[in-house]
Amino acid sequence: MYISTILSFLRCTLLFALAPRFFQEMGCKPSKPLQTVYPGPTTGNQQQQQGPPLSVTAPQAEGTANGTSTDWPFITRSGPTLLENDRPFRFITFNVPNLLLIEDRPGQQGTFLIPDTFEQHDALYTISQLGGRVARTYTLGVGEKYHITGPRTYNEEAFVALDHALAIARNVRVRLIIPLINNHWGGDDGGTSDPSTCVFGNYAALTKLRGKKPSAFWNDAELVEDFKHLISFVMNRVNTVNGIRYGDDPTILAWQLGNELGGWTGNNPPASWTIAMTQHIKSLAPRTLVADGSIGGKDSSAKLSREALASSAGPDIFVNHYYHGHEDLKRLPKDAALIGKKHGKVFIVGEFGFANTRMYGSLYEDMLRNPLISGSLMWSLRSHSKDGGFLVHSEEGGKFWSYHAPGFVFPPNTQPPPHGFGSDELEVMNQVRHYALAIQGLNPQTVRPPIPFPPPTLLPDIGTNWIRFRGSAWAASYNIYRGRQSENGANGRSDERNIVWDPQPLATGVSDAKCSGSTIFQDKTAVPGVGYYYAVQGVGTGGDLTAVGPAVGPVWCCNK
Template identity: 40%
Template sequence: MAAITIRSMVVNAFLIYQLAVHFASASPLYAAKGGVHRRLFPAIETPSAVILTPIAGSPTLLPIPTQTPTSTPSETTSATPSATPSLAFQNFITRRGNKLYDGDQQFRFVSANTPGLLISEDTPGIRWVVPPPYEQDDLMRSVAGIGGLVARTYTLGVPYHIVGPGVYNETGFVGMDNAIAAAGRNGVRLIVPLINENLSAGEENTFLIGAYRDLAAFRGLEADVFYTNDTLRSDFKDTITYVLNRVNTVTGIRYGDDPTILAWQTGNELGSWEKPPAPADWLLDISTHIKSLSQSLVMDGTIGGSWRWQGIDVPTIDIYDSHLYGTNDTKSLREDAAFASLHGKVHVIGEYGLTDPVVYDTYMDENINNPNITGSLIWSLRGHANGGGLNVHSEGKNGTSNEYEIVSYHVPGLPPNIPDKIGPEETTVIADLRRHALAIQNLPSTTPYPAPIAPVLLTVTNGQLTWRGSAWAASYTVFRGNSTSFNGTETPLAMGVLDNVSIGDVVTRGYLWADASFVAGMEVHYAVQAVGVGGDLSPLSNVI
């Protein structure tokens, strides 16, 4: 009976896979039985000591889409466990009443949501994709340079992480390994929501991954029993167990033992503003389970209306948040923060944005000046694309926005390119974000900007160049010569070159920047150098 159950789960996963788009390289999957994870494909090396055997009769599963980065001599794209695990942070963030602490120092932050860190939806032709390590590191460099001490990810995805009850996709989790490692390397702590809000009947699941109705569907159940059905609750707790017991294939550290994770969030916008909220008994059960497996804090994921305080007195929940997407939310923010403080809990602005950017300063100022607000996270920050240019994302227009689209932001705040979804407010928003992020840490606004790392020249064809950019590069200098050796003393071909171009545009036209003086038949070579905001120069790129 157990084998039949597992096989039926796999078949269900297979049907879900058939609905996914543009799949790429094969990815190993696991099925859990009795606490032991068994690979559905022939065994290869894994990060933990488990028994690996194929499940007889299981169908061939379609793979999860994943980008394959262009390799360079100095870059590795596969995870290699550390021989000796080393922690990026010495302390877990702890809570004392309504305050957070890093050791004996109060911990407060102004930073950003980074929804593309675990799963990216910005790659041309692919709805969702596991981002390559370069993009994850670039994004965490972006956050760190702002002065952001924290980043909030998007949720675990179905089927990108969770394929069925007890069935998990290794490609997605190796991507998560790389994301956590990149955050730690760059001194950024993470808030990770575990599951996503549900959709109403009839709504298309086009923008949500990991909606809890997908977890219910694995068992042939409706979403409205997610919080009350014992089997679904057990499934969710089993997934949490798998996640927190996972040993990171890059750092060698078990997720539950890694202080890089500031908090595990019970979900993202559970209840939304109109659907049933997570009840107190569910929040108590789930948060207690998380606490039994991890030293990190627990953040409530409920949102919307007075019902969002269902678990305010649950002792195993540490942090509550507000999501602000209007122009007059300061009063409700203060009320929320005061209510959380009254109950001895931490309050943060988990998301804000999608409105007139002049409002953002109000929220960041409130974060700094109101002792009941520990942190704030703008929506949202994106980084460079693996294939050149930028990952961009549009949230469209709404009733509280300006005339232009609300789009994602990029460091260091690039000049607008409206057709490519790089908005006119980006320069101001990033500057204000960094100013507040430094101020909340009592750091001067004159704190130097990070120096960019070397870009990677990817392709050169008839004077048309594409390179992989560098976080905090304000511009690039392009060199051209007859030799394959450059030392940076050559006369530049072009200075002040920008890469404020979307990856979609790069793919469409086939290059990032063109040498206007190139003549057919020239035998020349190129190199690129990043120029930082403060004038710092990166090493030269490779030469092509």
Template identity: 35%
Template sequence: MLGAAGIAQAATSCPCGCRTQNGTDWVYRDGADLKQNGQIFKWASVNVMDLGQLIDRPGYAQTTVTPYEAWDALKAVSVMGGRVARIYEFSIYNSVNPTGDISTFHWQGPGKYNEALFQSLDSTIATANFLKVKLIIGLIDWWWWRGGCADFVQSVWNTIPAKQGWTAKSMDFYTDADAIAEFKNFLKWIVNRKNTVSGLRYGDDPAILAWELGNEAAGWNQITPPAWTKGIARYIKTVAGDPNHLILDGTIGGEYGLQNTDGSWPNPSISKWQYMLQQGVLSDACVDIFNNHYYSSQGPTDYANRALRDVAIVRSAGKPFIVGEYGFADKQSYDNLNSAATNNGVTATMIWNMNFHSRDGGWYVHSEGNGYLSYHFPGFATSNSSPFDEIDVMSMLRNWSRWITGTSFQTLPVPDAPDLSITSSSPRNMKWRGSPGAQTYQLQRGLNASGPFTVVASGITDNVPSGSTIYNDYGATCGVTYYYRLQACSEGGCSIPSAIRGPIKC
């Protein structure tokens, strides 16, 4: 039994609550490093923004992710050696100025949460656990894309008679007492949710590497109030009941001058990093990881030197630093960044953004503008005039993941068998659900379900938008009944054949 001195020592050794879950699957912070089983834990991987909620399914708004799609995305991360995926923040409904149907948002108002979307997330987290891929899950977005800080405040105010009619601004999220109280309610509900697939409480699930306090919190030139950052981090780890997970601060633009909320510059000579040092945010025991995002629109494409400056400041405060997003530059800039990260203490780099196979066949595609699209693994050839370089970047990503973890390069494994069940009843309109890590497919045709089967085509690629025809079998004679099966192939070999699809005829 602890005496008074022992109780005091125990209390001070866990200022943010002592971890209640032990085991080999957990990632934890040890000073300026993350570790697993006593070994340094690093990664080079991808953002998969649609993994928490799809926005790129044609004909649909924000919708659920199926178990097949979660498997496809997370297996791709595993195959590339990525170890960790970062998914987008929870969508927030604005009851005053709605931007979509309320049924398409995670948070629908105070105390109202979308069970269908959270059950979809349950499946994704359970899949990540099975594949040993970790997730960074963001809690709220600064921006308005799927509803963010201003939308949250506006909906809270709409339930308070004295505040109805007020117009919320994003910074109100960090200062308004009613909004803060409601956000804490939401956080407590999240960490105590019981996963309907695995049965694990979110707060006890090692698949979740970190909670991110916000995506690009306060934008590029403002900053979250230090009291809010430290207070919410402490709340999650103590009152809400989750001392097990890491907290990632969502601040970006650390090297930029700090701007007032009205847009004025009180002291351009002080950077966000310097302010966070002065205010004790970087050294706060409850905030575990800090990050920055690198884009050509927000600074030079010399991402490597930007990362070196950032990591030096963050590690000097005794915390790990990750590059939470980077993109929209040439592949040499990416290569330089990952080389610098490997050798200079950066814990992780995460390129923006990868999409995955669709339940309707083909791939989800997201345009970022200026010739850039979401990546697809292991990548497809792009035109010589495109800055996108998908196949090269995805190949390099496999190298980067090995560099930063110190593991040997591996060829792509034999893929899972594809799913031909969604193809139409005509050989002229063939679709299938692809396999993660597959580079090509081989289609086989027979006159009977028992075979024999002959190869119709090899080297087929499925790089088409969701729901599109992947292959037309013009060699099939109309009026004749056929049976088909399909293999997924990579440099490691071809899968076992899919389940047979047939009889079909044109």
């Protein structure tokens, strides 16, 4: 998300130049990867199991969905209203920018990397237990190792990651909004002041593949056909995980033509381009909705294309983004009236944030009262990291941080909060979940708290002084168990590996609110020369327990 040319350029320049040193100083570091790849959720692993809350299907294997769509309907629209099985479909949720490619891997900032399926599942299960029902990804990437590597040439590894995201989303019943291409915030000069060199997935990178200027993207016949080729490739792709063709997958609430195309003050795409691309998608995915790729900025009536709004062949959904505090409260009903009432199209708040819970509460209350607002997506949610702890992301030089479930509160002497976590995080997460349920007509006070899942998994390279693990989505804390192997037969509480476990947990109330790769727990009572075994259990906000994760050991004290 970039709200202006200047902020975008500064953000990219400073992030690339300073991030490695910054994260090293803050204790975030790369970790040895866990060798096993998490295949998706499975059933039967939770203690105190009573089934997931809301109308979410039970966790299941990622590849078990059949190749048809009869068990999950497409989202449709009737005028300005989204429908699921002929009932209004409204949502309050988050953008999840790291779902397709990750930009927040410590030590590798400036490079977008393929996410681990554990991280994708963590993010999407978080949304499902939030009651969010929908998540919006960031755009496809352009360049080596990204989705689009050359003219009409695509990277299978990157698209397999999208396969996993779609398969997991389907299984946890989360719909996705997927924008195809990013805006270009520069001109045609291509100079060092042009932020196109670092704004991820922007259309200038596509035109560069052909040696053409960014301004040619909308009307150059070859470039238009290149974009249509991308659309055809995506719609016709058959998911390698569950066998469902993208164009036939109801998991996708909408294909969005782009992200902030035209920016906040620039010219939006020509209506002819918007309508042509919408119709090309519709020809290949006739049951899937299409969202416009531009935003209304501070004056939607002047900036949004009237022709695209008025045309029945144009997009089904139009959006605006809100990052101007209480000023947004005045624009919201005007945008809803323009898009929903005047033109009969669906209106969604595609992004918003950088304010406070008082402002967010006012925004949410206005949404609840206004049926012309179908949904909203806050910026932004980050998942657990495959290396332990969480992925973290800052905006405006660390003034605002990404959010993490279930939200964390820190002791009074922890000021400021640990690197990567905002002081308002717990309040924001509780607020979003409250309104995510309320907009569905549910009583937030009676809906079961989120169930933590899957069981936490210790990383294989731990020591007694640096215990790290992959956390459970929606775990508020963890219990740490310690044992040692019996040499003369099992005595006391032992298991099939002949490990005798201490009668009480080594520690309870352990938090993994740390940035990726950080030490989560230290065993300060370990004795030199003793080989210990450790295992971890997640504890949910409502007291639900995960299964105890697999034991790791022997771990010898006290290596450094």
